[in-house]
Amino acid sequence: MKDVKDISALKVISIEELKSFDGLADISNEEAEHIIHTLKELSLITHNIITEHGQSSTISELRKAE
Numbered sequence: 001m002k003d004v005k006d007i008s009a010l011k012v013i014s015i016e017e018l019k020s021f022d023g024l025a026d027i028s029n030e031e032a033e034h035i036i037h038t039l040k041e042l043s044l045i046t047h048n049i050i051t052e053h054g055q056s057s058t059i060s061e062l063r064k065a066e
Helices: 016-017 029-052 056-065
Strands: none
Touching: 016 029
């Protein structure tokens, strides 16, 4: 699988879904949008690291390399 460059291809949690988690009900919509954007970027970075280093079975090898 090639690297994903377009974060719009990722499944995105909605503001309502995010606010349904404990402790997040009272955040503003702007804060929720920022969290969602950050989660999308983290997901993209994680995906790219895994695809660059093989299958998810190599995750333990990546941890050992730290």
